[in-house]
Amino acid sequence: MKTTRLEAFSDGVIAIAITIMVLELKAPLGDSVESLRPLLPTFAAYLLSFINVGIYWNNHHHLMHATRSISGRVLWANLHLLFWLSLIPVTTAWMGKTDVAPLPTAAYGLDLLGCAGAFVLLQMSIVAHEGPTSYLAEAIGKHEKEIISLVLYLLGIAMAWVQPWASTACYAVVAALWFVPDRRIERWLNAPERNSETSG
Numbered sequence: 454m455k456t457t458r459l460e461a462f463s464d465g466v467i468a469i470a471i472t473i474m475v476l477e478l479k480a481p482l483g484d485s486v487e488s489l490r491p492l493l494p495t496f497a498a499y500l501l502s503f504i505n506v507g508i509y510w511n512n513h514h515h516l517m518h519a520t521r522s523i524s525g526r527v528l529w530a531n532l533h534l535l536f537w538l539s540l541i542p543v544t545t546a547w548m549g550k551t552d553v554a555p556l557p558t559a560a561y562g563l564d565l566l567g568c569a570g571a572f573v574l575l576q577m578s579i580v581a582h583e584g585p586t587s588y589l590a591e592a593i594g595k596h597e598k599e600i601i602s603l604v605l606y607l608l609g610i611a612m613a614w615v616q617p618w619a620s621t622a623c624y625a626v627v628a629a630l631w632f633v634p635d636r637r638i639e640r641w642l643n644a645p646e647r648n649s650e651t652s653g
Contacts, residue, residue, distance in 0.1 A: 454522060454523050454524065455522065456517045456520055456522070456523055459517070459523060459527075459528060459531055460513075460514075460517050462535075463513060463531060463534075463535060464510070466535045466539060467506060467509065467510050467513075467535075467538060469539075470506055470538055470539055470541055470542055471503065471506055473542040474499055474502055474506075474541070474542045474545055474546075475499070477495065477499065477542065477545070477546045477549070478492075478495065478496065478499055479492070479495075494548075494550075494552045494553055495546075495549035495550060496549075497549070497621075498548045498549035498553070498561075499545060499549065501545075501621065501625060501628065502541050502542075502545040504628050504632070505541065505568070505624075505628055506538065506541060508628060508631045508632060509534075509538060509568060509572065512572070512631065513534075513572075516575070516576065516579070516589070519588045519589045519592045519593075520579050520583070520588070520589055521583060521587070521588060522582070522583065523582065524578075524582045526578050526581070526582065527575070527578045527579055527582055529578075530571070530574050530575040530577075530579075533571045533574065534568065534571035534572055534574075534575050536567075536571070537564060537567035537568040537571050538568055540564050540567075541565075541568070544557070544560050544561040544563075544564040545561065547560065547561070553617040553618060553621060554617065555613050555614050555617055556613075558613040558620050558621060559610050559613035559614065559620070561624070562606055562610040562613060562620060562623075562624060563610055565606055565609075565624055565627070566606040566607065566610065569599065569602050569603055569606060569627075570603065572599075573596065573599050573603075576589065576593060598630060598631075601630065602627045602630060602631070605623045605624075605626055605627045606623070606624070606627060608623050609621070609623030609624050
């Protein structure tokens with residue numbers, strides 16, 4: 454099976470998630486700078502989530518470019534990822550409206566951990582379908598960056614009960630690690646031999 458419908462459906466779900474998140478932002482009740490202060494936690498949560506969702510969209514796009522075909526297992530793995538991404542508007546709103554309280558912040562981290570784990574499982578499902586000599590297996594190699602991200606998410610979830618803002622800092626560090634689309638896949642896609650294959 455081709456990746457076309459999977460990409461289109463995923464793009465739609467991600468676009469809806471971003472739309473729902475922005476609808477949670479409310480206009481200030483006053484016309485002074487001070488009236489913006491109560492909205493800062495909500496806006497900070499929205500900004501972090503917007504960046505995270507954007508990162509997943511970017512990397513999903515790159516992932517599909519390195520994928521030649523998919524299977525039923527890959528479809529379910531992709532739906533698993535979309536499940537966790539679809540929860541981001543809920544956990545974002547909860548964390549923002551409670552001024553980054555411990556439980557909502559931990560729940561937000563758990564959601565991000567679920568997204569990260571699901572993305573790794575999606576990669577593994579594609580490699581299992583296409584084989585260890587597939588384009589994707591060649592492109593991603595080892596998973597050091599993914600492991601670091603999972604560890605930081607676990608640390609952030611634990612830190613939520615001690616210092617929630619330190620917890621969100623852990624989540625932000627992971628976002629910074631992935632802000633640029635996966636260079637492993639980009640390097641592989643832009644390799645001279647790969648371009649010659651495409652032009653041929």
